[in-house]
Amino acid sequence: MSLPFKSTTSDDSLPSHYGWPKSSSLKSTYRNPSVYDDDNSKGYKNTRLARFSRFLQRYRLALLLTGILYLLYLYNSFHSTKTEDDASIPVVDAPIDLSMFDDSESLPLKDASQFNHNYPPFMSVHKLSESQRRRVWGSRAKAVQRAFSHGWDAYVEKAWGSDILNPVSGKGEITIGLGLTIVDSLDTAWIMNKTIFDKGFGWIKKEDGLFRNSIQAREVNVMDTTANVLGGLLGAYHVSKELSLLKAAVKVADRLLPAFDHGIPVATIDLNSGKRDEKRDNHLSTAAALSLQLEFKYLTHITNDPKYWNAVQKATELLFRHPKDKTARFNHLVPSHMDATKIELKNANFGHLAKQYLLSKEGEPFFLDQYRLSFHKGIKKHLLMRSSPSNFLFIREIVGPFEKGSKRDRMDSSVCKLSATLAQLATRGRRVPLKTNGRKRLLTGQDMEELYIAEELAGTCYEMYHQTLTGLAPNAVTWNSPRDGEAVRASKGVERTLAKFKNLHKSLGHNPMHMITSVPVALESVKHVEDGKVNSDFVVERGDSFSALTPEAVEAFFVLYRVTGDDKYREWGWRVFRSIEQWAKVSNGGYVGVIDVNQVPTEKIDKMNNALLGQTLKYLYLMFSDSTLLPLEQTVFNSASHPLPTFPIRDNLKKKLIWLH
Secondary structure, eight states: OOOOOOOOOOGGOOOGGGGOOGGGGGGGGSSHHHHHHHHHHOOOOOHHHHHHHHHHHHTHHHHHHHHHHHHHHHHHHHHHHHHHHHHHHHOOSSOOOGGGOOOOGGOOOGGGGGGGGGGOGGGGGGGOOHHHHHHHHHHHHHHHHHHHHHHHHHHHHTTTSSSSEEEEEEEEESSSSSSSHHHHHHHHHHHHHHHHHHHHHHHHHSTSSSSTTTTTTOOEEHHHHIIIIHHHHHHHHHHHHHHHHHHHHHHHHHHHHHHHHSOOSSSSSTTTTTTTTTTTEEEEHHHHHHTHHHHHHHHHHHHHHHHHHHHHHHHHHHHHHHSSTTTGGTTOOOEEEEEETOOOEEEEEOOOOOOHHHTTTEEEEOHHHHHHHIIIIIIHHHTTTEEEEOOEEEEEEEETTTTTEEEEOEEGGGGGHHHHHHHHHHHTOOOOOOOOOHHHTTTTTHHHHHHHHHHHHHHHHHHHHHSSEEEEOOOOEOOOSTTTTTTOHHHHHHHHHHHHHHHHHHHOOOOOHHHHOOOOOOOOOOOOOOOTOTSSSSETTTTOOBBBBHHHHHHHHHHHHHHOOOHHHHHHHHHHHHHHHHTBBBTTTTTOEEEEEEOOOOEEEOBBHHHIIIHHHHHHHHHHHHHTTGGGGEEEEEEOOOOOOOOOHHHHTTSSSSOOO
């Protein structure tokens, strides 16, 4: 390519101070200095050092001013950070008394009026080293172990072999005659205290241990027995690999199978005879019909017997496939109750489907599709609301027939399980970054939206504890809603924006569910509620004020801590535990329920709920312990919080199983 000028200077005539090579082969590659370099035309040297020196001299004042301004900026930034942060984040230069973060051994406080004014500080506002943080959480995990032993020892002393302990009267109570507290607590005991596990396992291992009261006619609730007893035995077998537990599980499952003769299981059955009372009310909660599958499907996996899988799969088939999807006219909301003989649907609610998808290592996509239809086309459209004045996201109820039923801003504490399910499904149990930009690399837009809603719902569930006098959540609350009868606008905005994203990616020839890279969520600011502010956003109706120390919110905190690593969920869990120690602990052994969470001093319910030892304390201990203990990527917890391992469906079984497509 020719130069834009004609060179008239020979290579030999170039002055030596230009420093250019004399080689004739390079002659045409250099520009004429007389045209392009004013300095050189004045006789200046063209070395890098010379050019840099001239640059400094020419722009010295501008450079000096820039440097001064930059130094002022650094000074102001450092000064503002120090003054703002140091007030809230004390610098720990010397060893700190870590007991300030764990006051569990001093609970219950003698002066109960001081309880809500003496919360331990959140560790996130202290600059603790990693080793200090581990020590604090280790101390808190040990506090949960002590609580478990406190309840268990009282049960052993006063109610051994009974189903539950009544701590105040010091007596045991038989409800189903299967040693419910023992069976329900076994996997928790294996995790926390092997000595306690050995004692409970020894009781079951006896030849007639589990059915020692079989002479009595025992009509049991099918859902509770499946979740707590069958699930408890399978969970304990999973963690311990004790074959005696598997044999006991098979015996219980075989006695429950007649409940599925009509496809949809009946509500109760006689465990001795396997007979159903046809004259009794056969209405069963849909949550029961769609959560019983986990235990029976896992049992098929470990026994290689398809009868368990197929029995429970028929219930799902009848609901969604025979003769058509019965949930479609309810916008894919699953009714709360069904009749086992007539298969009629009454009232609208949400059924559990996602965990079946996770249990089979994503081998049954039908359940994922149906779950997301229920959530995105049903719950988001009709039930998602925000509270007043703090703007907390909550899920309301539809009472009565779906088309004509009334909508109430009441939220049962069991709804908090949805937060845990959403979070585990969105992440598949993996740890994801806290910030949205980091999540984009790992999650689809729909996954990110579900995780966001899970986080918001968990915050709402925490407020159900935070805004009561005792720090314990009631059975249900009725939220103050700013828009009577109108679903939250945020959810509608989500649907509209999500549709735009889908259409965009369809036009580009992409799969929209995998290509959406940002979350189309209408974010709304949630106000902070100060400690001690009672019933700011809700009222507790008479009949809903009691607390049975159930685990739903704690399960949500546990799952969200595992998948996000955000310590605020652990701190929330610790506050819940402190409230249990303060208001539910019986000094001479055991724990009780509370009649009214907004009454201090509290009135006691003389019953130690088996869910406390078997479920609530389990989640708290796992939350405060290392995340490698029962990793969420490989574990699904059933409706009674018993851990079941995920598994691929073996090829030799596939042809023998009922499938839904």
